[in-house]
Amino acid sequence: MRAIVFDRFGGPEVLHEAEQPIPSPGRGQIRVRVRAAGVNPVDAKIRSGAMEHIFPSPLPAVLGSEFAGTVDALGEGVEDVTVGEEVLAWADTGAYAEYALASRYAVKPRELSWPEAASLPVAGDAARRVLRRLAVAEGETLLIHGATGGVGTMTVQLAVRQGVRVIGTAGAANQDYLASLGATPTRYGPGLVERVRALAPGGPHAVFDAAGKGALPDSVTLLGGTDRIVTIADFTASALGVAFESGPQLRDPADLAALARQAASGQLTVTVAATYPLKDAALAHEAGASGHTRGKRVLTLP
Structure with missing residues (x-):
């Protein structure tokens, strides 16, 4: 699968596209064909090495902690979603990739776009x-x-x-x-x-x-x-x-599902600052360095 990786710490230029093995879901996990992945300020800090004392990153690493996409495979014990269903989720593996694993997720309302859905979990x-x-x-x-x-x-x-x-x-x-x-x-x-x-x-x-x-x-x-x-x-x-505040994260699927429904009905505003093709992850990081953001930047995959 295609993924955005970094094999050394540094600026946005260390991000590059590479082939990675497609992950297999374990018990309680789903594998998702990613359609959109949120880009968060913490991603840049991890990439730079500033978060090594909190989030150690064995290199090479794939960034991304939230995404939305279509369920591609089910791990043992998963019964609440089916293959082909659309979800938004917190990533168990890096979300800047064609496929990612998740154990905490919610069904995506049809009214939410992929970038909007990927902007909600984190x-x-x-x-x-x-x-x-x-x-x-x-x-x-x-x-x-x-x-x-x-x-x-x-x-x-x-x-x-x-x-x-x-x-x-x-x-x-x-x-x-x-x-x-x-x-x-x-x-x-x-x-x-x-x-x-x-x-x-x-x-x-x-x-x-x-x-x-x-x-x-x-x-x-x-x-x-x-x-x-x-x-x-x-x-x-x-x-x-x-x-x-660095955690522990709540990652409550019921809360995520409620937020998704509220966003889908217009009760909650989800603002997407800009979208970028996966290959342009470095550009998304460069744009985020200014700090003058309205909403969230999102990587998209076809």
Whole structure:
């Protein structure tokens, strides 16, 4: 099968197409013919070697932790899907490939496109974990840095549906987009503390950093402490006493199925920033390096 691999750590240029063995599903697993694979910021960190202490990658390796596609084979004990059925899933093997294995998955609604379906598993799981960890309650205010990325977009919507007021940071071009999701938008960068205090004189009750662009010190200032701040992107967190959320992942198939139904019915917005053919994975990584993302980049296969 064709797959995108890297056999050394480095920039996007280390990603290249190569032939790999087609994986065989084990007990409880399905094999899926991949139609779309989500590209996440953590993929670039793994590729660069920055995540070796958390996610060791024996080389050569195939990236990708979420995908959507058609069930191709069933492992022993699998009875809830059939060959030919369309699913979205968290990947047990690298998703930047023609075939991938999964043990946690949900049936894809017909109304969802392949790129939309592939954008849901990681963002939905991360958003639920963060909201659970911060324990934000109805009537509270949550500040989200990087609110227009894949995880940010999902977290904004899930929090708003819980009755939480969300203040989201984004660039000038994404202010209206954030407002359409139900958040109160503001710009990131110098003067952030003053802007947030003008919007929430009592300050936010919790902060989620999905951007990793140096906003943690301002966040500590706004909260007056670190108790209800969490990041999934800033590796300087421990020096500031801020929690870095890296798992354990929930990967609840029932939650994923519910999110897919909500997205299919229009109750939940899934934004695909751009799609790229599998062979152009390096270009997708290069485009993601800017950080100015609205939604998620997705690799597609015919």
